[in-house]
Amino acid sequence: MMKVVFLLVPQLHLLDLAGPAQVFSTARDFGLDYALHYVAEQDDVPSAQGATIRRTSPLPELEPADLVVVPGWRSHGFPGNGRLSPVARAWLAGHHAAGGTCASVCSGADALGQAGLLDGRRCTTHHLLQERLASQYPRARVLKDVLFVIDDRVVTSAGIASGIDLALHLVATRHGPGLAAQVAREMVVYARRNGDEPQDSAMLRHRAHLSDVVHRVQDVIDARFTDRLPLRELASAAGVSERTLTRAFGDATGLTPLRYQQLLRVERAEHLIGHGATVEAAARAAGFEDARMLRRLRAR
Incomplete structure (x- = not known):
């Protein structure tokens, strides 16, 4: 302890x-x-x-x-x-x-x-x-x-x-930033990490809102971002329709649930690459089927 x-x-x-x-x-x-x-x-x-x-x-x-x-x-x-x-x-x-x-x-x-x-x-x-x-x-x-x-x-x-x-x-x-975001949400404060150097995290960057529906979906994505997560499954977890979830998620984060999941995957892959992994190995570990999608998303 x-x-x-x-x-x-x-x-x-x-x-x-x-x-x-x-x-x-x-x-x-x-x-x-x-x-x-x-x-x-x-x-x-x-x-x-x-x-x-x-x-x-x-x-x-x-x-x-x-x-x-x-x-x-x-x-x-x-x-x-x-x-x-x-x-x-x-x-x-x-x-x-x-x-x-x-x-x-x-x-x-x-x-x-x-x-x-x-x-x-x-x-x-x-x-x-x-x-x-x-x-x-x-x-x-x-x-x-x-x-x-x-x-x-x-x-x-x-x-x-x-x-x-x-x-x-x-x-x-x-x-991990996902847990810190949960703590910040419980305390009803912004989840920030802006110290003296850039410490940007998608998990925290897109948690500065008060939508409980979107937070619940983000909790699922944060925990399982390497998995395939159909929109209907995420909507069911939040207890709303797919259309309602898409609208609420966009209003709260400016992203779709899929785009948010992709950001988490890219961040994880970048971390692994920075620690010596190949692009191919990092892509697999982050949940991509192959490295081509990772390369396209990194290029953005």
């Missing part, structure tokens, strides 16, 4: 904590192996919004597969609030050195900087704090106008709600 450990700092912002926690909690509701922990160096941690959060434990021992997330806090440019003890700094640095992943939301990037994890790495934070972060940690490369950045298992995100985008991306990386 993978631990997701939230390091609570006094004056933390509740949404910085609750957004990513909701993503991993929802993923757990779908049967995934996440255990959430809320740790701190004191029993009760006051939030910037007035509520007090009680830790579940002191700083625990971690495995390399575990994730540490540091929510942001009311910082006013980092002075005062958010200063970690030498023990906490060593705990963060030790987890990363052992192969673990450390993430932050908003001003939580300062905690990673205190642990020496930003040196020589790309990172980001809230737009009002970017200059301060660059000044405080001159060896870091602070990127602007991005939602999140991943550099050698150090993951930083921008302000407040961007922690949801970061967490969805981490779920997609571990379990």
Whole structure:
């Protein structure tokens, strides 16, 4: 079981904590192996919004597969609030050195900087704090106008709600974009993966709608995109007529169900080709009868 450990700092912002926690909690509701922990160096941690959060434990021992997330806090440019003890700094640095992943939301990037994890790495934070972060940690490369950045298992995100985008991306990386899209749908948020580099996924790109009928059909296609899926079978799964499905799918995604399935197949084939597979082998693995259709679709 993978631990997701939230390091609570006094004056933390509740949404910085609750957004990513909701993503991993929802993923757990779908049967995934996440255990959430809320740790701190004191029993009760006051939030910037007035509520007090009680830790579940002191700083625990971690495995390399575990994730540490540091929510942001009311910082006013980092002075005062958010200063970690030498023990906490060593705990963060030790987890990363052992192969673990450390993430932050908003001003939580300062905690990673205190642990020496930003040196020589790309990172980001809230737009009002970017200059301060660059000044405080001159060896870091602070990127602007991005939602999140991943550099050698150090993951930083921008302000407040961007922690949801970061967490969805981490779920997609571990379990696939289809599952991340289901989590986003359950949370009624857009399934985005726009970090610092292009990370376009057809599964997520065409999930930014609220049509339950279309989502149900996409769930079927996402799970079985290598199979032959007649329109009548998809319509039956959604409980609508073929004509209604075609119209609803086009309105929600701009595509037909077949075109959506083809995009998923091409993405899978491109991934396999990028990892050394031949076009012919990739085409078969992605569900094409032969490579000719794959070549035509790639050429588009």
